[in-house]
Amino acid sequence: MADYASLTGLNVVTGFLGSGKTTLLQGLLRSPRLRDTAVLINEFGEVGLDHQLLQHVSETTLLLDNGCLCCAVRGDLQEALRDLLSQRSRGTIPYFSRVVIETSGLADPVPIAYTLLADPVIQHHFRLGNIVATVDAVSAGHTLDNYPESVKQIAVADRLILTKVDMADAQEVSSLCARLRRLNGSAPILQLAPGAAPDDGLLLDDIYRHEGKAREIDNWLRASGPDADGPLGHEHGSDVHSFTVRVDRPLDWTAFGIWLTMLLNRHGENILRVKGLLNVVDVATPVLINGVQHIVHPPSHLDVWPDDDRRSRLIFIVRGLDEAKIRASLDVFNALANPDVQARLSGRVPVDVGDR
């Protein structure tokens, strides 16, 4: 497979109905640096988009036989991306170096990520960029209370964009920000002033681009807090919360892979995001992992440690999962890889594990 970072980035702009997705996109596409962007939209809203590479897709989702809702292939997206690739290689459309998909207001963004990794053609040409979620500062409180779709959109996002702030009460905006922070501690909250040009780094800077990597890690570390393990916040009335697990002992990469694949297989529906800055045994620089529900993207790395702390840090955004259990489980799996233990692994110890 080609270097993951060199693949064409696909960014997702999501957000509840009327939260300003198209307005944001309209502002972003005015940036000269984003001129070579192909845009896929699910629904034509009131705000018109005038862009030379604009295509409408119908948001059809194919649920796999054994999959949960997040492990669904977006058939429309699959077809649209293959079509874009084909046209790009034949030169029948202007060259594009990134794609943005604007979801419908009720859409779950996760099947988009799944589609990128599940399709054998697409996985060699596209990678996931940032998931940007717009949040209407006036009505978000009501929306979050009543529509679980909006909670999910916020929980899986890499950036949260507050819109209509000028129409909202300052106190309400402040409490909304606190609420968003509890749902997703690692996504920066940015305000979009009316008429102002949004920062094109929203689409250009992500964890896989050399230029944006350090800034992204700063966001993660800021979210993970300065000190001990623990919750980053808990949303009242919702099971969604985020926390950071710090591990003192370097992680064995093989044991970590076994643990995380096993955890995501059983609990992936409730692990909305996992991001990690890992100290891996025998690897001098930090290894970065980035997952959305059952999907984990290929690991990348930082050239240097961002600070003096050499502990591994894993940021989880989960629904109803116990932080202490996750930490204890990781410790046990990591201990299995200890060389002394590996020498004893041929021993057989009977055990009962719970039946279904």
Place this chain on the structure above:
Amino acid sequence: MCSLCGIIGGRDHWTDSAASPAAFSSRQQRHTWHRERQTRTRLLNAVLRPYGLSLKDWSGNAYILRGRTGQTAIINNLGELWAEAERLSRRDCDPLDPALLATLSQRGN
């Protein structure tokens, strides 16, 4: 697919460090793909044993998962393993299960 034995080659998976060489470029000791598979197989057998399952590396291309009754499944990578392990063992393979962790801890301490 290998033209000699007909084994379908496994797809890259994020857990295979060889599939992401840049991420592991600062490795200090010599590391081989073969050794990683050996270690993975050994660790997986420790985790799978409580479920009555065992795993063998199949020519470096795939893994064979075997249940107590002799049922087998061919898997390409860890992304495919756990669903098959649950199917063959008819149990939930849950890394948060206290009984599993207690057993693994006996080996890990």
